[in-house]
Amino acid sequence: MNNGKRSIFLLSTLAFGIAFLYVPMVLLVIYSFNKSRIVPIWGGFSTKWYGELFRSPEVWDALSLSLKIAAVNACFATILGTLAGLALVRFGRFRGRTLFSGMISAPLVMPEVITGLSLLLLFIWLQDVIGWPSERGFTTITIAHITFSMAYVAVIIQSRLAGMAQDLEEAAQDLGAKPLRVLTDITLPLLAPGMLAGWLLSFTLSLDDLIIASFVTGPGSTTLPILIYSRIRLGLRPDINALATMIILVVAIGVILAGYIMLRQQKQRELDQRMTAE
Amino acid sequence: MAAAPDYTDRPWMDPDAEPFIKVQSVSKHFGDFTAVDSVDLEIFKGELFCLLGASGCGKSTLLRMLAGFETPSSGSIVIDGQNMNDVPPYERPVNMMFQSYALFPHMTVEKNVAYGLRRDGVAGDEIRQRVEDMLSMVELSQFARRKPHQLSGGQKQRVALARSLIKQPKVLLLDEPLGALDKRLRDQTQYELMNIQERLGVTFVVVTHDQEEAMTLSTRIAIMDAGRFMQIGTPTEIYEFPNSRVVANFIGNANMFAGRIIENGPDHVIVESKQPDCEFYIDHGMSIPEGTKVWVALRPEKVHISKEPAGDGKTNTIKGMVHDIGYLGGSSTYRVQIGGGELVEITSPNQQRPKEAKPPIDWDEEVYLSWEPSSSVVLTK
């Protein structure tokens, strides 16, 4: 029947799509265990590249810098993005709304080379005029990351707010809560999952950013992507594969954990539903 | 000398009574659209007042203005002598029960109910006691620790009610309170609501589109359409003394006949109608000149249906043929086709148990419809 043909088509596209996404990552992992230095040529199984990786101080330095930047960025971006989302959804029309709306959605699509260049020029001018930032690195990269991360957080918050009926906020007001109270008692707690998602997203984006970081960084501040990139330009190397495998492992664990938690919540919700049958 | 009339059950009739809620020339515009068009309303303390109307008639907007979520474009609202202009919802002595219940999903039932008291800064012990009392009044004591998503529809509604009453508001606003409930629960809850209201003496203002609900619950009903009030009165007044065809058709069913006043006396009025060809004799005088075109509304349950002719064959009676029968067990609804082809609706209780399982009056039978002189209502609009 037609449905059958359609299902087969959909199923095969799905399978192909997933394979397409995952095969390269699987290959990365496999080749990280390649004894031979020349990546595509298999020389036997070995974990020596992992050893090299762990012993390399530059890798640790870059990793810790990237993690620090990502964490600080995620915190500020979540706060700023939430504020922006709140303003856009709950404040109705205000002067400058179109401008604000444009500024908060542009970073999502703006090519990174442009954002990177523009921010660098800003920092140079600032240095010229007020002497800060005297050195580019952690601070400038973090500021740059916050600027584009908050846009992503704002999108998440906006969609969650839009889905949240205003009933709850009105009910709180009706019961005597002033608007600020409503924000802290009702809106923010209900936004918490969205804020968490925003935090994680900002963290990931920051960890992954190459272009913007390379524009606004200074000597001595090498983030992990910058390090990886410079090594890649030198050719295919198994220690990069090893690094990749580690990252994939960490992410996979994180995602599986998140999935497990969500599944547990789902089971709990189903139990609750059964409880409501009078 | 006659005893002074007792207005305790009908405060709106007392010329000296001060209304508890006074809505004066209130309008609300949304851009070009007028949701509420200069309405006046007086609601007295202790009433269970219903705003009845179809979707979009403005009743919810008016309710929201009473709650403080919308500001009137013009006019004023006074509650218990206090002008509510510029008073935000969190400072009004008014609480609202939302159509969706609006229970805070991240708080337990207890916390939900306690929320209003917390905002008032009431002491913790007192809060605990009052929450306990309120929960037992709505019979939800054992669900105190549950969260809203663990409750059924009826239970959620009771939490919403408890939460809105615990602050002992002067006025409780209810937005379609029974809308989300199934029939069985609805009937049960209707009576519970009325009981609670009587017990606590709180003035209720209910918004609904369900006539049955309005008729059962209210002390008085205001029928609203396109931002205006069409008629305000007790359920009986609205049903038996509608002021227009729209109101007559709005509540229950009414057979509507067009005609002309051919005789207007001190104690009677005769309306002649061409369609159906009969005369309506109404047993009270009216201040409408002869010759005026009017309509006569006749409720289905006021019409008597019989296989025998009645009266003089011309006044307050019509002949017709049964076109449709709706058998409901306790009563039957007949649609009878008369002279000009229209259908007249008659509701008749099945008071006699028939000897065999056959309807007392069958399809296509010739029947005679008749009614009392007091049964018809003459309407000029």
Place this chain on the structure above:
Amino acid sequence: MSTPAEALLPSEAPFWKRALYWITHLLQTQWRRLVLYVPFAWLLFFFLAPFFFVLKISLAETTIASPPYTPMIEWIDEGVMHVRLVIDNFAYLWEDDLYVNTYLNSIKISSISTILCLLIGYPIAYAIVRSNHTTKHILLMLIILPFWTSFLLRVYAWMGILADQGLINDFIKWLGFEPIRLLYTHTAVYIGIVYTYVPFMILPLYANMEKLDWELLEAAADLGAKPMTTFLTVTLPMTAPGILAGSLLVFIPATGEYVIPDLLGGGNVLMIGRVLYNEFNANIDWPVASAVAIALLLVLVLPMMLYQHVQGKETEGK
């Protein structure tokens, strides 16, 4: 109107207490302003203002200085202000074929990639939406997981696959054929862009399809429409907003891509992102780099406004 806070405050309270009350009062009454102004100010300063610097420098000349461009305003002698703005850089861009071709090439590549992403992403999004509840979540997670791993490394993975001694060529050689050039070609860049950007196509499509009323499809079938007709006349128009959002989300950033053409395209694939980067870093020609950026912005401004419009409908409609 005095606030409750002030009423509670004895006039001889210590400074820090007064400051605290003042701050809380400020927060309580002005919090709305803060909610708006803080992110607004940040964006104005760190997002919008920088573009003016790019504009300003694109109108300057290159010099050997630090920073390597001529200042816009110079004070000469007795307080006479000399403003120097040149449009040479833009003229240079226009005259030199290289730049025009690169812009066109970039647009061509990102357009084709967008279409490819759509062809691959649409059925996948459709399949996810139509699956049952648990499968849906698992599939979404599978689609998103790669996104959380390093983009750089995944592009690197393709280097290994497409290299002359890479996996694909290994397979071809094993089949007995001559190895083919894959890395450092346009094809490699297409593969890289599609690979990286396909989740950006799937997610908006999924978000849009999720909200649709699938009963409409059944109604169409009931009225006698064949599957293909239903698709063309019902499904496609209904998912149009998602298609638009996803396409813009791919097209606009892909046009300015740097890493993928650099790693997978080598010197053979010229995209404007690389040109910008090279002008800036290799040639230390900041004015020209800025001009390239401004020109790129001009090319992209219409799609960006379109995207803003589509996004706006999503949020303002509530």
